[in-house]
Amino acid sequence: MSGGGGLTDQSGIQGGTLRPYLKRKKSSFAETKVAVLGPHGVGKSALSVRFLTKRFIGEYDQSAESKYKYTTNVDGETMIFEVLDTVSENEDCGARDDVLRWTDCIMLVYSVVSRKSFDAIPELKKTIEESRKGASIPMILIGNKRDLAHMREVSTEEGEKLAVEYGCPFLEVSASEDVDTVTEAFHKVSREVIEFKRRSRTFIDRVFGAFGLEKSTT
Numbered sequence: 188m189s190g191g192g193g194l195t196d197q198s199g200i201q202g203g204t205l206r207p208y209l210k211r212k213k214s215s216f217a218e219t220k221v222a223v224l225g226p227h228g229v230g231k232s233a234l235s236v237r238f239l240t241k242r243f244i245g246e247y248d249q250s251a252e253s254k255y256k257y258t259t260n261v262d263g264e265t266m267i268f269e270v271l272d273t274v275s276e277n278e279d280c281g282a283r284d285d286v287l288r289w290t291d292c293i294m295l296v297y298s299v300v301s302r303k304s305f306d307a308i309p310e311l312k313k314t315i316e317e318s319r320k321g322a323s324i325p326m327i328l329i330g331n332k333r334d335l336a337h338m339r340e341v342s343t344e345e346g347e348k349l350a351v352e353y354g355c356p357f358l359e360v361s362a363s364e365d366v367d368t369v370t371e372a373f374h375k376v377s378r379e380v381i382e383f384k385r386r387s388r389t390f391i392d393r394v395f396g397a398f399g400l401e402k403s404t405t
């Protein structure tokens with residue numbers, strides 16, 4: 188069908204309904220809410236602050252969780268990040284119901300120098316699944332503190348294997364030594380969110396897509 192010609196001119200066919208529709212979609216795609224979750228001391232604050240300020244701050248006096256808003260560029264597009272740096276005093280590693288309802292995606296963090304933190308990830312994942320009643324959510328698995336090679340307790344292969352099992356991306360990073368991989372981790376998970384939102388489009392979205400509007404979201 189060559190009807191796409193009419194729809195290409197957005198000011199033409201049903202312009203009144205079409206334009207607001209596209210606007211709504213665009214703004215929802217440009218935001219990523221990230222909940223940074225993981226056991227105590229794995230570097231959740233260090234990673235969040237490194238991403239947001241590009242600085243590494245050695246010690247954090249943090250007894251409450253912090254939420255930050257940050258606008259940056261991902262793949263040439265403006266992206267507004269909201270980052271929730273959780274505190275893990277309890278066994279739930281910060282994965283409370285309200286946090287899991289709020290967030291678009293989850294950064295699951297362990298430390299490569301702590302076997303205990305790695306072993307806690309499956310329980311954390313289970314808590315997330317139970318809270319969300321099986322509804323899927325984009326995730327990324329992060330092994331932090333890779334600069335401490337001489338103290339390593341978890342191999343890269345183990346991290347990779349777990350990520351394959353979870354069907355999510357995986358990165359080993361160092362909040363203290365390497366700002367680029369930390370940035371890449373946040374960018375990667377935002378791409379997962381964009382892809383997830385795309386896949387979750389409603390039937391109506393797909394009908395619009397068939398008329399050539401898909402291009403507006405790529």
Ligand SMILES: Nc1nc2c(ncn2[C@@H]2O[C@H](COP(=O)(O)OP(=O)(O)OP(=O)(O)O)[C@@H](O)[C@H]2O)c(=O)[nH]1
Nearest residue numbers: 227228229230231232233245274275332361362363
């Ligand atoms: N060597 C090294 N130390 C790190 C790294 N990231 C964090 N740390 C240190 O690990 C300790 C814990 O870091 P935090 O960022 O407070 O960890 P957290 O996961 O937020 O801890 P809680 O909020 O208590 O759950 C601090 O002493 C940090 O300086 C890293 O990449 N390399």
